[in-house]
Amino acid sequence: MTTISIKSYPVRREHAGHVNKGPKLNLKSGYVDLSHGSGGRAMAQLIDQLFLENFDNEWLSQKNDQAMIAVSTGRMVVTTDAHVISPLFFPGGDIGSLSVNGTINDIVMSGAKPLYLSASFILEEGLRLSDLQKIVISMANAARDANVAIVAGDTKVVERGKGDGVFITTTGIGFVPEGVNISGSNAKPGDCILINGYLGDHGVAIMAQRNNLKFSTDIQSDTAGLHDLVMKMVEAVPGIHCLRDPTRGGLATTLNELAIQSKAGFFIDESCIPVRVEVASACELLGLDPLYVANEGKLVAICASDDAKTLLEVMRSHPLGRHSAIIGEVTADPRQLVQLRTRLGGMRIVDWLVGEQLPRIC
């Protein structure tokens, strides 16, 4: 089995003993073919000229089948995500930035500092090398922004019709600072529930692409790494109880998960939940509920009510939290229900998503 670290830098040479890197990949007009997954010369070129060129760091250049990392005593977090989003490129991002940001966000929701990523690629024969290059550059930029190193990787190629362009699985590793103890099971009755901005942008941006709907305003995916926002939140309120990113399944799913983990009820107020007018309109058109639509740059934070004002201020002062709001509170409810007060003043239960709402949204 192969990691980028490995099959990577085997500098090509000729029989005469000259060292060279072999012919250049045709990144402008070439395509992925099965030889790029063979373990041989073509794969080494792909890894060398595309992945290493962009992800280069001290671990990859060790050229072993595994990256070796010095660690200190403490608490490490690990998370993984497969990314199969369609289309590969969308307003606000692409599968590359998404696959890095998504895993970074899962790491930082524990209060951890993200440090290392692995990335494995399943490429479909016929993918344009220029598209793959854009995606890889996008990953490299997202990783650089978060000061995270992509230390190991793998590349496989499947025949045309057995994949869909590219699937990317990223696995992230981070370390939790002393004194931080954030978990989905820590919400307490009386706690406040906060969100860092508008809901539903990602899901609607993707659906609009797929259906070629013409919106008067371009809605962009909110895909973003939340590492810096969370760091500032944890600095200001080290005792934050819960953090979670409401991705697939949306806010509704995240709150239902947290309610069960914390054995509490949640009460949210529709009039406090930030949703863009364009997103609300699009959701109406598509028959979607913004509470169930995926986000890729949002987080739910739960903290003691005494800390809520401080936390809200810190969030609002950050570029990724300008539209933050307190949207509800935790209740003592043995039924562990998520309840919503509607704009009209009625109450309804916000249940788990049933069936499939938005396939391949991430």
Place this chain on the structure above:
Amino acid sequence: MTTISIKSYPVRREHAGHVNKGPKLNLKSGYVDLSHGSGGRAMAQLIDQLFLENFDNEWLSQKNDQAMIAVSTGRMVVTTDAHVISPLFFPGGDIGSLSVNGTINDIVMSGAKPLYLSASFILEEGLRLSDLQKIVISMANAARDANVAIVAGDTKVVERGKGDGVFITTTGIGFVPEGVNISGSNAKPGDCILINGYLGDHGVAIMAQRNNLKFSTDIQSDTAGLHDLVMKMVEAVPGIHCLRDPTRGGLATTLNELAIQSKAGFFIDESCIPVRVEVASACELLGLDPLYVANEGKLVAICASDDAKTLLEVMRSHPLGRHSAIIGEVTADPRQLVQLRTRLGGMRIVDWLVGEQLPRIC
């Protein structure tokens, strides 16, 4: 984004407040559909009743979006691999055992003890749940054999015709004991090169399945976790210089990689390289060279010549090394060539694999 740890154990409940796990998955005659990747109720059922049921451990039951692990100061190794093998089931194993063993092997080739795995699944709509169950059980068994916990995961579903049954990416984490320093760059002129048994079994087993060739003897994949063998090798010879598993691209590719990393030449003797008669015949039939055929339970070890006899004995006394052999030696060669003395006494250069030999072999 989702890890098994999370979306996992959200115990289903009804509005009345009763807690239940929802309807049972139809593991006997059901199929994967898009709702199993939705983030909603169907996905939670799949994760709860299939993945958690088989992978259950303290990390998954924390139910957070990331697994938290206590670590001590030392050297950690990380490796990742996507598995796209076709067919999913083959003589000697399946994509499940392969995806666990393959990543465990990459970890142990550093001399590290493997401890944690993540697993992400890309499922094609229409996959039989019974097949997925077999694969998951096979993974659980392979992980249990190596005393490794699958601590995080993810599940995505793509439409029919956009995948191929199931792709599995595993990422592995291990820790290297004090005093062990194994790297592809450590081979020294005069060192001995050892292999732990017959070459080419895996590749030929897969090709035979694909082509429906009838061999007089069933060749089985050699897929196996090499953790125990390596542990015993390192105990006996802590100063092993290099270890690497010759998977995709075979022994030829692995030796070429190591030659470049170590800036040395390699000399191997064809008559010493263990290849089963059936595999040699099949390779002749298929136009393959066993030196380039993939293995999934083999390792190349390089050690000082003084240690070679001890190492060989330890390897031969292990069930996964009964047919171990010393196959050659490291030479001082500025050209970094891998050279083979053929059975007929001639010499030839063993170059990198060019083009695609065996697509989707792992």
